[in-house]
Amino acid sequence: MSENLEYHTGPVTLRGSQVPPTTTDQRLLDSRGPVDWLHADPWRVMRIQSEFVEGFGALAELGPAVSVFGSARTRPDDPAYALGVKVGRKLVEAGYAVITGGGPGAMEAANKGALEAGGTSVGLGIELPFEQGLNRYVDLGVNFRYFFARKTMFVKYAQGFIVLPGGFGTLDELFEALTLVQTRKVTSFPLVLMGRDYWGGLLDWLRGTAGAAGTINLQDIDLLRLTDDADEAVDIILRAENGHVPQRPE
Secondary structure (H helix, E strand, O other), X not given: OOOOOEEEEOOEEEEHHHOOOOOHHHXXXXXXXXXXXXXXXXXXXXXXXXXXXXXXXXXXXXXXEEEEEOOOOOOOOOHXXXXXXXXXXXXXXXXXXXXXXXXXXXXXXXXXXXXHOOOOEEEEEEOOOOOOOOOOOOOEEEEEOOHHHHHHHHHHOOOOEEEOOOOHHHHHHHHHHHHHHHOOOOOOOOEEEEOHHHHHHHHHXXXXXXXXXXXXOHHHHHHEEEEOOHHHXXXXXXXXXXXXXXXXXX
């Protein structure tokens, strides 16, 4: 093959030894050979794109919504489960759809409260080896392969977060959202922690350890609102929608 041969594939130019022996169409239409392409990075990009397209399409007409997070391990007899049901119901009564991760535990509780109140109950599931699928109270569900695509949907289509007691996944969502607000990637986005006994120690650590060490701005902790009351949590969301939300100082 001539070293001067030039081959174009989309925006990519190939020359010399980089020129493939077959064309893209030939490889597409040929049913023989390996299927390693299914796991190649360019194909992953297409999968990622499809997840954003499907998510945007499914949620674009959702209307006002709030994302509710919490542990998948929360049992139905746990007070946090009852709180989740109440939060879901109160959000619907205030005119919001409810978005959760679609799993069991606290997520199921919020979906249950929303569905039983006659609202839209959304579950954004994730492909995990131990995932049990969307809970039965989800009436609009979207499943994702990639965490980052799913996390975009949680923020893009919500007016705020309400965070029930939870573990690593809940903390991940909480601190990513807090970082987005703190860096002004999103604006007027309230973050409400439900459960003073559960979250109080974390806030004490942020103030007493991280804040004292100077690794965070103490004023940014005020972006997190802490309550035990579902009505207060929903009121914080409503007030933020009307422009009453803690802001970082200039």
